[in-house]
Amino acid sequence: MRKIKIIIEYDGTNYHGWQVQKNAKTVQETVQKAISKLLGEGVGVTGCSRTDVGVHAYGQVAHFLTDSQIPGDKFSYAINNLLPDDIVIKHSEEVSEEFHARYSTKGKKYRYLIYNAPHPSAIMRNRSCHVRPVLDIEQMKKAARYFIGEHDFAAFQATGGQVRSTVREIYSMEVSGKEDNMIYIEVSGNGFLYNMVRIIAGTLIYVGMGKLQESEIPGIIAGLDRTKSGKTAPAQGLYLMEIYY
Template identity: 50%
Template sequence: MRNIKIVLEYDGTNYAGWQRQKNALSIQQVVEEALYKLTKERITVIGAGRTDSGVHARGQVANFFTASRIPAERFSFALNSVLPPDIRVLESQEVSHEFHARYSAKAKQYRYSICMRPHAPAIARNYYYHVPDILDVEAMNAAAKYIIGTHDFKAFQSAGSGVKNTVRTVYEAYWVWEPPCYLHFHIKGNGFLYNMVRILVGTFIEIGRHRMLESDMKRILESGDRDKAGPTVPAHGLCLEKVYY
């Protein structure tokens, strides 16, 4: 059996996230069905991150074991010939049996994108969250400094998660304005809680609107209270950019 690592790009609009679901179509299911068409094997694909419904990826990483004789570097071409056009395998290679897309990962990088103008976008509507206000990006970047480092991010976790340890390390967190009206939040960390990035962005937007102070980010972080943080922004603005090993 060979262990094959793949890097995927996908538009998550039409899917119920990465992980296989009982009553909804997922990215994992579509990739596994494509592999069955190619290999006639029932293969389980292991993803680096369980992106939620509507979330996109430019650099999702996955691995799977196969007895197929398809050359490792050709799996990307073979898979793309049977995958729908909103899922693409960018590269494929054989790796050691010890490699695990999820457990071997050292860090992940996400980006959240906002369209900041009076009217919502038409063409980019599936990739940008529309905010009709002019946000104070300087204040948002000042607040972002408070989350860099190792902290308990319990205040930025949605209810329903079974995770007991809510301590995570954030290596980078900053906002970039892209003229004329686009705003991108970049965050890199060793792991993220359920809806953590989307709740952080919702809190930053409140700071950018001057409904909260920059220092409130530190206060919310230390409180561990989800009710003190901002709203959970929609999934479609979020993209998994890269997984580090």
């Protein structure tokens, strides 16, 4: 058996998240069907991150096993011929038996995109979060610095998450913009809790609106109380950018 690693880009608008579900179209199911059709065999695809409904990806990583003799770097071309336009295999390669798309990871990078303008964008409506009030980006930048490092992020986890520990390390977090009314939040870390990035984004939006002061962030982190942080920002603004191995 050969193990093939693939890097997937997708627009999550038309999918019920990544993971296969009953009675709902998902990215994982769509990719599995395309590969199974190509190879004439049932293929299971193991992904790194279970992105939610409406979340996008530039760098979702997955792997599958096959007896096919197609060269590793050619799988991307063959699979793309069988996929819809909103899913693309950007890269494929044969990897060692020890590689695992999920368990071999050392970290992830996400981007959250805010469209900060009086009126929503027709073009970006499914690819960004619209915020009407003018956001103070400098205060958001100051607030972002407090998240960097190892902390217990229990105040930034949505209900439904099942983990042994809520301690995570944030390697970097940057807020930038506002060219063309866009504000970007980029964050990388060794792992993320359920909806953690979206809650951090919602908290930074509150800071930008003046509903929270940047100096309150350390207390919110230390307090471990989800009710003290901001609202969970909408899914359509979130992008899985890269997986670190």
